[in-house]
Amino acid sequence: MTGVRDRLLTTIAGQLGNPHGVLGKGVAFVLDRGNKRAIAAAVDAASPPAGATVADIGFGGGVGLGLLLARVGAEGVVHGIEPSPDMLARARGRYADELAHDRLVLADGTLTALGLPDASLHAAITVNTVYFLDDLGAACVELARVLRSGGIAVIGIGDPEAMAAMPFTRYGFILRPVAEVVAALSSAGLIVEQRTLPNTPVPHHLLIARKD
Numbered sequence: 560m561t562g563v564r565d566r567l568l569t570t571i572a573g574q575l576g577n578p579h580g581v582l583g584k585g586v587a588f589v590l591d592r593g594n595k596r597a598i599a600a601a602v603d604a605a606s607p608p609a610g611a612t613v614a615d616i617g618f619g620g621g622v623g624l625g626l627l628l629a630r631v632g633a634e635g636v637v638h639g640i641e642p643s644p645d646m647l648a649r650a651r652g653r654y655a656d657e658l659a660h661d662r663l664v665l666a667d668g669t670l671t672a673l674g675l676p677d678a679s680l681h682a683a684i685t686v687n688t689v690y691f692l693d694d695l696g697a698a699c700v701e702l703a704r705v706l707r708s709g710g711i712a713v714i715g716i717g718d719p720e721a722m723a724a725m726p727f728t729r730y731g732f733i734l735r736p737v738a739e740v741v742a743a744l745s746s747a748g749l750i751v752e753q754r755t756l757p758n759t760p761v762p763h764h765l766l767i768a769r770k771d
């Protein structure tokens with residue numbers, strides 16, 4: 560019985576860190592529904608103006624791409640950066656029109672290798688992704704590198720205690736104290752403000768990091 564439970568929890572954790580295959584389609588749907596509130600709050604906190612160039616990193620099901628596209632309007636550009644080939648393919652189908660009009664640019668990448676030029680973004684969001692990162696410091700340095708002066712990066716994370724109570728997080732998630740994420744952003748030279756969203760069952764913390 561333990562073996563079955565282990566396999567199930569390993570599969571759930573693996574899918575959340577790399578949604579793929581038939582199961583990945585369902586996971587993408589669940590991510591979009593379950594995380595939309597936190598992602599929308601991250602977009603609001605980043606508050607990019609119309610015409611801005613922005614990114615959603617580790618966009619998963621892709622709901623954040625749509626929210627950012629609506630926010631920056633017809634003159635803006637949204638970069639969707641994701642390491643999962645299946646999530647990239649899903650976004651290609653879902654946002655074919657925006658891709659065709661160069662309002663959306665999709666690319667294979669990670670938080671530590673964004674593949675964007677220095678100082679190219681007004682804003683970036685990344686929600687529920689840093690659990691899958693070994694090198695948080697390198698990711699924060701990379702975020703700071705791609706932000707323009709005055710630009711804002713928002714990292715959204717589930718409250719570590721609430722996350723720890725979910726059994727699948729023991730199967731490969733790295734749950735860092737909020738203060739550790741704040742410290743990594745500060746060490747990368749960003750000025751950080753913290754907000755908490757009382758989402759259930761997992762409250763989220765938004766770390767809103769501005770480049771001077």
Ligand SMILES: C[S@@+](CC[C@H](N)C(=O)[O-])C[C@H]1O[C@@H](n2cnc3c(N)ncnc32)[C@H](O)[C@@H]1O
Pocket residue numbers: 575576577578590591594598616617618619620640641642643646668669670671685686687688691692
């Ligand atoms: C739990 S899902 C979250 C998706 C979406 N941001 C949301 O909140 O619904 C984690 C996503 O991060 C992506 N991911 C995993 N490792 C990553 C990394 N090192 N850099 C960026 N994204 C990563 C996964 O492919 C997956 O789409």
